[in-house]
Amino acid sequence: MVKAAAQRGWIDERTVTLENLHAFRRAGADIIITYHARQVLAEGWL
Structure with a gap:
């Protein structure tokens, strides 16, 4: 749901993902364990 909402421009994916974590x-x-783990680490969000 986070990715779909971000693609539509409804939310900021980085902000919502970090808040969820x-x-x-x-x-x-x-x-x-989350589907976002690779993206969070690869893009240096943490």
């Missing part, structure tokens, strides 16, 4: 962490996740 931070929310997972705040919720107590020790490991986060």
